[in-house]
Amino acid sequence: MLFYIIQRIGLSVLILFLVLLTLFALIHIIPGDPVSIALGPRATPEIEARFIEKMHLDKPWYEQFVVFAVGALKGDLGEDIFTGQKVSDIIFSQLPYTIALALSGLGWAVCIGIPLGCFSASYPNSLLDRMLGVISVGTIAMPSFVVSIYSLLIFAIMLNWFPVIGAGEKGDLIDQLHHLVLPAFAVGLGWVGYLARMVRASMLEVLSENFIRASISFGIPRVKIIYLYALKVAILPTITLIGIGFGGLLSGAVFAEIIFARPGIGKLIYDMVEARNFPVVQGSVLITAFMFIFTMLVTDLIVAYLDPRLRKKL
Amino acid sequence: MKASITRRQFISGMAAASGCLALSQFKFAYAGNTSVLKVRLKRDLQIIDPGYMIGGQESAAQYALFPRLTELSFSGKTVGWKPSVYMEKIELRDDLHIDFQLKKGFQWTNGYGELTAEDVKYSLERMKSSDYGSQFDAIKAVKVIDTYSGTIVLNFAYGPLFIESLSMGVGSIVCKAAVDKMPEKKFALDVPASCGPYVIKEHIPKQQAIFVRNPDWTGPKPDFDEIRCIIVPEANAAELAFEAGELDLTRIESNRIPPYKKKPIPNSKLKIAGYLNHAWIGMNTEHPKLKDIVLRQAIRAAINTNAIRKVVYKDVVEPAYGIVPPGLIGRRENCSYSFDPKNAKALIKKAGVKNLELKLSVLAKNRQQMLAAQIIQSNLKDVGIKVKLNPLDSGPYWSLGREKKGDAWKDSQIWIMAFGGTVDPSGYFQYFIKSQVGNWNWERWSSEEFDKLYKQGIAESNSKKRHAIYVRMQEIMEDTSAYVWLHHEPEAFVYRDTMSVDIDPEGSFLFPSTQKI
Numbered sequence: 001m002l003f004y005i006i007q008r009i010g011l012s013v014l015i016l017f018l019v020l021l022t023l024f025a026l027i028h029i030i031p032g033d034p035v036s037i038a039l040g041p042r043a044t045p046e047i048e049a050r051f052i053e054k055m056h057l058d059k060p061w062y063e064q065f066v067v068f069a070v071g072a073l074k075g076d077l078g079e080d081i082f083t084g085q086k087v088s089d090i091i092f093s094q095l096p097y098t099i100a101l102a103l104s105g106l107g108w109a110v111c112i113g114i115p116l117g118c119f120s121a122s123y124p125n126s127l128l129d130r131m132l133g134v135i136s137v138g139t140i141a142m143p144s145f146v147v148s149i150y151s152l153l154i155f156a157i158m159l160n161w162f163p164v165i166g167a168g169e170k171g172d173l174i175d176q177l178h179h180l181v182l183p184a185f186a187v188g189l190g191w192v193g194y195l196a197r198m199v200r201a202s203m204l205e206v207l208s209e210n211f212i213r214a215s216i217s218f219g220i221p222r223v224k225i226i227y228l229y230a231l232k233v234a235i236l237p238t239i240t241l242i243g244i245g246f247g248g249l250l251s252g253a254v255f256a257e258i259i260f261a262r263p264g265i266g267k268l269i270y271d272m273v274e275a276r277n278f279p280v281v282q283g284s285v286l287i288t289a290f291m292f293i294f295t296m297l298v299t300d301l302i303v304a305y306l307d308p309r310l311r312k313k314l
Numbered sequence: 315m316k317a318s319i320t321r322r323q324f325i326s327g328m329a330a331a332s333g334c335l336a337l338s339q340f341k342f343a344y345a346g347n348t349s350v351l352k353v354r355l356k357r358d359l360q361i362i363d364p365g366y367m368i369g370g371q372e373s374a375a376q377y378a379l380f381p382r383l384t385e386l387s388f389s390g391k392t393v394g395w396k397p398s399v400y401m402e403k404i405e406l407r408d409d410l411h412i413d414f415q416l417k418k419g420f421q422w423t424n425g426y427g428e429l430t431a432e433d434v435k436y437s438l439e440r441m442k443s444s445d446y447g448s449q450f451d452a453i454k455a456v457k458v459i460d461t462y463s464g465t466i467v468l469n470f471a472y473g474p475l476f477i478e479s480l481s482m483g484v485g486s487i488v489c490k491a492a493v494d495k496m497p498e499k500k501f502a503l504d505v506p507a508s509c510g511p512y513v514i515k516e517h518i519p520k521q522q523a524i525f526v527r528n529p530d531w532t533g534p535k536p537d538f539d540e541i542r543c544i545i546v547p548e549a550n551a552a553e554l555a556f557e558a559g560e561l562d563l564t565r566i567e568s569n570r571i572p573p574y575k576k577k578p579i580p581n582s583k584l585k586i587a588g589y590l591n592h593a594w595i596g597m598n599t600e601h602p603k604l605k606d607i608v609l610r611q612a613i614r615a616a617i618n619t620n621a622i623r624k625v626v627y628k629d630v631v632e633p634a635y636g637i638v639p640p641g642l643i644g645r646r647e648n649c650s651y652s653f654d655p656k657n658a659k660a661l662i663k664k665a666g667v668k669n670l671e672l673k674l675s676v677l678a679k680n681r682q683q684m685l686a687a688q689i690i691q692s693n694l695k696d697v698g699i700k701v702k703l704n705p706l707d708s709g710p711y712w713s714l715g716r717e718k719k720g721d722a723w724k725d726s727q728i729w730i731m732a733f734g735g736t737v738d739p740s741g742y743f744q745y746f747i748k749s750q751v752g753n754w755n756w757e758r759w760s761s762e763e764f765d766k767l768y769k770q771g772i773a774e775s776n777s778k779k780r781h782a783i784y785v786r787m788q789e790i791m792e793d794t795s796a797y798v799w800l801h802h803e804p805e806a807f808v809y810r811d812t813m814s815v816d817i818d819p820e821g822s823f824l825f826p827s828t829q830k831i
Contacts, residue, residue: 165552263521271358
């Protein structure tokens, strides 16, 4: 297990380095002059000069990379080119909102999706199973921005149950939860379908195993067999899926954040790309990439812990 | 038939009813606070310091926080200026001297004392070396006469001074004593002292900025206790939030004006703040394919700008007859050419051009420009010119005509150009003088008369004379046949019908003059 952990951490570090390299290349790959791209048309020469100096654009590319990489390793992600605020401060002021959204969105999806998958697997090919199949595929196929817009129109505009924009009053937890309901619903709905289908498929495989047949023959209650014995084994691929889902939502909840005008990393990246504020874009992507890699690392370690066979493969 | 209810059903019903009640309480609590005005900001505030702001959103905050010597006045579509509430008087003694006298008693926050002529001197002179220095080049110095009076001494007569430099956000007066204590003598959101009708109570990054009434302000008391500037980047989300009652004022996209007029949101009004955005089709007069002025005249006559306005912009834009928008000095009421495909064909024949193929560059992310480009493509096809669309990302697009950004200018042929403008006409012409060829004068023509008139226009303070100058300058531009004037897009806002609002033509909300009706 220890060797596997070391191998897995090494791989994560390598991926992170590649991300760092790609992010640095970002500003040089985009066609056009970086100063014009960042500052837009008709910026005054004074602003242009200050930008070039701040971004070290007057230095050779390898020096720029060293400055960027060393800074990132020290936790210094640079400064916002316009306001001079620390990029790390900006990111960490937004991150809790994204984590809350990802956790709540995925949380309710797990609570609904896994039991639905178990239920479907318990009654395979029944009318209910088929109906759940259609609904699951439907929710998977529905993009989160469509769900966001319709949930907003129905629950906020027509029924007036939930607010349209924002993340709620600072310090008012109830208000913040109230503002979280629709975005969490929007980002989680697709995952209900994913998880239900995934759990169903795994469960069907596990339910045909000998140890399950033996349990049934011992007269152990069906509910206990499904939720205690079978699910424990069938959940393994689902854990990986949840890990990917959480990591993806860190930057992938952008549509929900934009439509509901919620603060968050996805929206921050979107805004900063629009404003061509490259240090903040680089910093935000780096942090989300780091969190994604970390989440995958933890997920893989959990799965490897639960299933020792997997420790031999990287 | 006997109706029965189980214990479980009863408990479920009660829980659902409690939930609904709790949710309805939320809405009631929001609606109850009537002296809070909720305004949409497209992006977060970044730098409020007038010398180093990024522009746009910060102007609204500056209007709320800082004094200015003059402020904009509106009469129909016409924009002018008037002395601000901070002034006892401000008058032009001659072309090079402006005398001013502040009202007594306006206090800076944080114990920095009274607003004085020293603060005016400090603020205007510091702008000369700021990021907006070019707007203050005309100011030589500010002479302080006594605590409240002074004279602005100019290097040269400067027509745009009152409207563009003194009345807008860049003309904000800051507190000398407080700013001097700041690192590098600059500030961002950490305003060291303010002296406006409102003060910043709280700024939550990427969410909102909250302004509350300044208790020490001795000017006219603003109607609203609190103004919340809520960051909503997406226009459609803002419109929905307005409809749901979570915003009281929001900008809407110009293409949303017709649906709004057809089915207005209840209890709301529409306001067009201005038409400063201007768009045209430009042609590179030095490109081998477009060197012949007769051919350029043919292209001009072949493009149906009216169709672009109707089809793409649903007739909400104002037609352009030059680059000066409606309401500003120098606005023309017609131009010397019109859509005439027959004439276009005759001119192409006269130019002796056959099988011409042109490249039309357009900003890819601008959906309306892309649609307009397709109409242009079709119009030119009708007269025998094949047009290949060249949609570009903003990086390469804005480098297109600039020599110092690469060689793209050599092959740039025709393009759709759109800009937001300023409240003084001089700002529109500065990009077409000779020194701008290869920089922002992508059409690459020059005229000595034009350059001379540009200087005259800036120095002229008589409105009628300035109007004549700017009309003539647009005629010179038109004579190059390098332009097809398109339109001026409006800045549109919706707001509650229980209040009146002022918005400057650039789209910045004037907090202090917002009133309940």
